[in-house]
Amino acid sequence: MPDIIPIPAFNDNYIWILHDQQYAVVVDPGDAAPARAYLDAHQLQLAAILCTHRHHDHVDGICELAQLYNAPVYGPSNEIIPGRTQPVSEGDAVQIAELGLELTVLDIPGHTRGHIAYLFSLPGKRGVFCGDTLFGCGCGRLFDGTITQLFRSLQRLASLPDDTLVYCAHEYTEANIRFALTCEPHNPELQQRRIDARALRATGRPTLPSTIALEKATNPFLRYSVPEIVRKIEIDTGHPLPLNDALAVFTALREERNHFH
Numbered sequence: 234m235p236d237i238i239p240i241p242a243f244n245d246n247y248i249w250i251l252h253d254q255q256y257a258v259v260v261d262p263g264d265a266a267p268a269r270a271y272l273d274a275h276q277l278q279l280a281a282i283l284c285t286h287r288h289h290d291h292v293d294g295i296c297e298l299a300q301l302y303n304a305p306v307y308g309p310s311n312e313i314i315p316g317r318t319q320p321v322s323e324g325d326a327v328q329i330a331e332l333g334l335e336l337t338v339l340d341i342p343g344h345t346r347g348h349i350a351y352l353f354s355l356p357g358k359r360g361v362f363c364g365d366t367l368f369g370c371g372c373g374r375l376f377d378g379t380i381t382q383l384f385r386s387l388q389r390l391a392s393l394p395d396d397t398l399v400y401c402a403h404e405y406t407e408a409n410i411r412f413a414l415t416c417e418p419h420n421p422e423l424q425q426r427r428i429d430a431r432a433l434r435a436t437g438r439p440t441l442p443s444t445i446a447l448e449k450a451t452n453p454f455l456r457y458s459v460p461e462i463v464r465k466i467e468i469d470t471g472h473p474l475p476l477n478d479a480l481a482v483f484t485a486l487r488e489e490r491n492h493f494h
Contacts, residue, residue, distance in 0.1 A: 234253075234355055234356055234357065234358065235251050235252055235253045235332060235334070235355065236251070236252055236253075236254075237249060237250070237251045237360070237400065237442075238250045238251075238252070238271070239400075239439050239441060240267045240268060240271050241267065241404075242262075242263055242264045242267050242268075242290075243263065243264065243290055245403050245404045245405065246261075246263055246264075246290050246291075246402060246403055246404075247400075247401075247402055247403065247404065247439065247441065248260065248261060248262050248263065248264070248267060248268050248294075249261070249362060249400050249402075250268065250271055250272070250277075251332070251334070252275070252277050252332075253332055254275070254277075255277065255278060255331075256277065256278050256279075256280040256329075256331035256332050257272060257275075257277040257278065257279055257280060258279075258280055258281045258282070258283060258329055258332065258334070259272075259279060259281075259282050259283070259298060260282075260283045260284075260285070260351070260362045260400070260402075261283070261284055261285055261291040261292075261362075261364060261402050262282060262291075262292075262293075262294035262295055262298055263288075263289065263290035263291050263292065263293050263294055264290075264293065264294045265293075265294030265295075265297035265298050265301075266294070268294060268298060269297075269298065269301070272302075278302070278331070279298060279301075279302035279304045280304060280329050280330075280331040280332060281304055281305050281306075281307060281327070281329050282295055282298060282299060282304055282305070282306045282307065282316075283307050283308075283327070283336070283351055283362065284306065284307065284308035284309070284314050284317070285308075285309070285348060285349055285350060285351070285362060285363070285364030285365070285366075285402070286309060286312060286344065286345045286347065286348040286349070286364050286365065287308075287309070287312040287313055287314055287345060287347070288345070288365070288376075291364065291365075291402065292308075292314055292315055292316075293315075295314070295315055295316040295317075296315050296316040299316045299318075300316075305318045305319050306318050306319065307319045307321050307327050307351075308320065308321070308349075309321065309322065309347040309348065309349045310322045310347070311346060311347030312345065312346070312347035312348075321338045321349065322338060322340055322349065323338060323339065323340040323349075324337070324338065325337075325338040326338075327351065334353065334355075335353070336351040336352060336353045336362075337351070337352045337353070338350070338351060338352075339351075339352055339361075339389065339390075340386075341363065341366045341386035341389060341390065342378045342379075342382040342383075342386060343366060343373065343375065343378040343379065343380070343382040343383025343384070343385075343386045343387075344364070344365045344366050344373035344374065344375065344376060344378055344383065345376050345377055345378055346377050346378050346382075348364060348365070348366055348378070348386070349364075350362060350363040350364065350366065350390070352393070352397075358398065359394065359396065359397050359398065360397060360398035360399070360400055360442060361390065361393065361397055361398070361399060361400065362400045363390060363399060363400065363401050363402075364401065364402050365401070365402055365403065366383070366386050366387065366390065366401075367387060367390050367399060367401055367448065367452075367454075368401045368403060368405045368406070368409055369399070369401065369404075369405060369406030369409060369430075369440050369441055369443050369448075369452075370405075370406055370409035370410045370412075370413050370423075370426065370443075370448070370451055370452050370453075371405055371406075371408075371409030371412070371413075371452065371454065371490065372387055372452075372454040372487070374487075374491065375487070380480070380483070380484050380487060381480065383487070384479075384480055384483050384484075387454055387455060387483075390445070391445060391448070391449055391455045393445050394445065395444065395445050395446035395449070396444060396445070396446065397444065397445045398442040398443075398444055399441070399442050399443045399444060399445060399448060400441065400442045401441060401442075401443075404434075404439060404440065404441070406430050406440035406441070406443075407427075407430050407431065407434060407440070409452075410423065410426060410427045410430055410451075411493075412453070412489075412490055412493045413451060413452065413453045414427065415465070415493070416453040416461075416462045416465050416486065417453060417456065417459060417461050417462055417465075419461065420450075420451065420461075422447075422450040422451050423450075423451040426447070426451050453486055454483065454486060454487070457479045457482040457483045457486060458477075458479055458482070462482065462486070463482055466482050466485045466486065466489075469485070469489065470485055
């Protein structure tokens with residue numbers, strides 16, 4: 234079964250590399266150098282590059298890698314992606330013949346208007362490369378998408394099977410947990426997640442991938458109907474919110490996260 238390895242880049246990015254000891258797929262290579270170093274060190278042939286959205290820290294290494302390894306580049310059809318050879322969108326299947334791998338494209342706009350994810354299933358493992366839409370215990374900021382798009386995209390990801398592994402593109406988990414604890418301080422699973430994340434980072438290990446089940450249990454952006462979180466928003470905004478106004482709670486949470494340090 235292929236391995237999926239996080240390659241650190243910049244301050245807190247991960248470039249994901251999926252490989253079977255011979256062929257590899259690289260996801261969101263914002264910097265070619267660390268991806269090249271890993272591919273060369275393990276004598277891997279690059280079969281494809283996958284991109285989730287247009288931001289520089291996800292695309293700036295694409296052209297160098299594509300030219301060096303003569304690899305196809307898959308990316309969202311609704312965004313300008315340098316070096317893209319295969320535009321893809323909702324429902325498209327990405328076939329990586331060298332790895333016997335098929336990934337399904339999901340449209341998950343919000344962070345950007347054309348943001349996509351790649352869903353895959355391997356023997357005993359399924360996962361999603363979700364870029365900057367869903368983070369460990371958090372979610373992406375809005376750039377040119379809308380809050381409603383982001384809300385619906387996160388709902389869609391939350392509807393995936395609980396054991397789906399979440400391969401997001403930044404190591405933001407500890408900071409996100411700090412915010413989540415201001416929203417829901419009495420959540421025991423969230424308290425345990427803080428302990429686990431600290432232990433991982435103390436030894437230089439990533440907090441990712443997480444799972445959809447863990448995100449649903451701890452991520453405030455998937456828990457906007459929890460009374461404790463709704464009450465916090467009511468206190469912070471100074472007016473009551475009906476429990477069923479999920480979008481209003483979500484919107485207020487995203488705004489508070491924008492200003493949380």
